[in-house]
Amino acid sequence: MSDQRVLLQIENLKKYFPVKGDRMFEKKYVQAVESVSFSIYRGETLGIVGESGCGKTTLGRTIIRLYEPTSGRIVYDGTPIYDSEQKIAVNMLPYRRKMQIIFQDPSASLDPRMTVGEIVGEALDIHGLCQGKTERRDRINSLLDEVGLNTEHANRFPHEFSGGQQQRVGIARALAVEPEFIVCDEPISALDVSIQSQVVNMLEDLQNEKHLTYLFIAHDISVVRHISNRIGVMYLGQMVELAESYELCSHPVHPYTQSLLSAVPIPDPDVTRERQRILLEGEIPSPLNPPSGCRFHTRCPYATDRCRQEQPILKEQSPGHFAACHLLDK
Template sequence: MSSENILEVSHLKQYFPVKNGFRTVPLKAVDDISFTIKPGETLGLVGESGCGKTTVGRTLLRLYQPTSGCIVFDGDVLYDSEKKIDVKMQPYRKQMQMVFQDPYSSLNPRMTVEDIIGEPLDVHKLYTSKGERHDKIMELMETVGLNAEHATRYAHEFSGGQRQRIGIARALAVDPKFIVCDEPVSALDVSIQAQVVNMFEDLQKQRGLSYLFIAHDLLVVQHISDRIAVMYLGHMMEIADADELMDNPIHPYTQSLLSAVPIPDPKTARKSQRIILEGDVPSPLKMPSGCPFRTRCRYATEQCACEMPPFTDRGNGHMVACWNK
């Protein structure tokens, strides 16, 4: 493992115990996922609802205890199930942060904006005097485009976009290197989405941040990401450079996802063909054997039912998990 990546995840598994009648069965939310993120890079993570995108982000930050796998951050092993490494996360909380999906429930309604943004500073004791704390908070608020006079207000007095800015300021307070953006724009209006996405890009340029950008809006992900990863039922299906994936999707699931992206031009839209998947997503408690996508795949063969396809490089770092050549 080289240390040129800020984050390396290999064979990460996250199972949750679920009571099914009298038995407790594992719900395989994330199953054997590997990827890397370079400094200053944005990896977009897409997939339909319930495929484990959010779980990946939260397990990375060790908000959940991983079932097995290996997480290496900036050369330091944070978790390794084989070597039994399980470090205390407190010092790393300063370097890895998260922006949450729902700007309404991710801010404590009983705290003022100043206290919300100031909490990471309090926890990590990043100031020497009250004045320094105040100055730092004002600077953060200015960075994310909030007025200084908003500091004494409560979160419920703001609009969705402003609330998301507060959440971003909170994540930036500890000056992290890496931020997990868990669908940060999906709860916002389209016009506000553009502002927030642009702000993410500006912050990346200014501070050299790396992002794991989780979303289900493919166009937003294409806009912000350097590379895109596609997930289905807890498995990684395809990873490629953003433009490569959009122009030349290999996995049948990625192809159907891309065909579902609305095209803002009726003439082109009429010509394009929608690949419509049949059936529903299988329950993660009753995973199909072999490839998880085979029950809905047009090209499924007997081999797909027997064995999980390996995650192989098809050239230029375009990784795909599919038997289909």
């Protein structure tokens, strides 16, 4: 459970990717994450949801500086690890022990030339966590055991495993350095439905045992609503709503969240009765050239002239419930 102490504070975080424009020497920028601010509390699971391409992976990787931010501020446990205004960009090696990631595609994230033992052992070696060969072997075996694999698996290569087992290897690799915080980037979306819940249950058990904090990314809100303390909703690189899970699912206030949830069955007849189905028109616009004002205005059924001109700010609408929409201005 969350104990309300802030572990990570993210302020105005931006990540732009430079790409070639249509004309010679023209440079354009994919605005993958645009001025995102929020906190992550120690011990909580913060779910992040949104359509494909809205910037979830980029956000997760930029927070742990696997991608260097374009600008903004990241404070980890009271220490700024990145601050574009103050020109702070700390050496991340000590923080790699604290902040880990489980990748979206387990097969692509494991080096096919390395055995499972080498993959898990590499993290131990980089951080000098074992005194000798025996300690290293014992540590690898106990990590494999913790994720439901066994000792014989250490000598095999990733291609010899199923998708679910490969993801378990990815989890063992992340756990090897005894982190505090893990970005779980759609850890189950590439897996068979039959084993998805096993992996989610294992992640929950590991969180309780090791007091881990998770940023849990999913494109489907139904995947994260039961395991997250809070949920943040992203649209085209921005956070549009953030609240406690039950509050967000039962009283969404942003039109985009309402449309996402209107497609999800909720086992509460009062909530279902109150809710009207909102169908969004059109495709998600390109982050190369995002709409002016509110980025959602091209698809929002309530858009006004103000929405086309002025960007709404993420504001606390009720205690702990944040949303960015002009409709909510009192």
